Amino acid sequence: MIVTVTYNPAVDQTIQFDEQMAPDRVMRADSAQFDAGGKGINAAQLLTAMDCPCVATGLLGGFTGSFIRETLQEDGVETAFVDVDGTTRLNTTAIAAAEEYKLNQSGPTVGASVVDALLEQVRAQSPDRVLVGGSLPPGLSPDAIDRIAAGGDWETIVDTGGDVLRELDGQYGLCKPNRAELGDATGADVSTVEGCADAADTFRDRGFDRVLASLGADGAVLVGDAGRLYAEALDIDVVDTVGAGDALLSGVLSAWEAGADDETALRTGVAVSSQVVQRAGTAVPDLDDIETLRENVTVRQL
Known part of the structure; x- marks a missing residue:
């Protein structure tokens, strides 16, 4: 559990x-x-x-x-x-x-x-x-x-920003940075998939058993005792990328909970993420669709 x-x-x-936002005007939301x-x-x-x-x-x-x-x-x-x-x-x-504004509070x-x-x-x-x-x-x-x-x-699995990842000092089963967080936390060149895998290796030296890195359109890597596994992104129509990383991690964890090995878990994570990004807003995974997508995910060792 x-x-x-x-x-x-x-x-x-x-x-x-x-319409576009403008100062000193009352903007009425659609x-x-x-x-x-x-x-x-x-x-x-x-x-x-x-x-x-x-x-x-x-x-x-x-x-x-x-x-x-x-x-x-x-x-x-x-x-x-x-x-x-x-x-x-x-x-x-x-x-x-065509503009997007994000206003985030810091919390209590x-x-x-x-x-x-x-x-x-x-x-x-x-x-x-x-x-x-x-x-x-x-x-x-x-x-x-x-x-x-x-x-x-x-x-313990941790999914947080690169500035926090740099400061962690415990023993962890997994961390899940995205590409930017991976580079921020390690200072490594993450412009290539291989560079991302190299950066993930440095995390393992700092107390993380495995590293799952989401790479957007380039797919994902899972580095651990099973090697440096790379899954290519599926060729799909992307509607909304919000929540893609959360879906990747959730898919991997659900597969591990069911007893899957790392390769199967990575396939599952990419399948869940691929399904989520094809829909706008919050998407509830369709288990049958996940199984179909998982069969199409290609995983190889780097």
């Missing part, structure tokens, strides 16, 4: 305008959408949809926190969140004509004691794996992730 930890979740608000957001939360939704046992935990506060909890429960995701003072952040994307300031409360929630689930995803709120350092990794007899 997998527990996801989201230290700094968000409600993602997407607002659409038919449409607005609200979604529960955060890497761990996104992963929990995907894992649950793929019938992989999962519990979502993290820090929630205020009316936005209530929205996230209720949304997950409506989606059938089991939850075990810790309530904090303040209000969970609201991140806004405004799309006006919390103290180190929330890590102890989260560890209690995680331990209560007796997980095989714990996924810590997303950014850290004000008041917490990367040590908050290291404490989760050292807090129990589980494999």
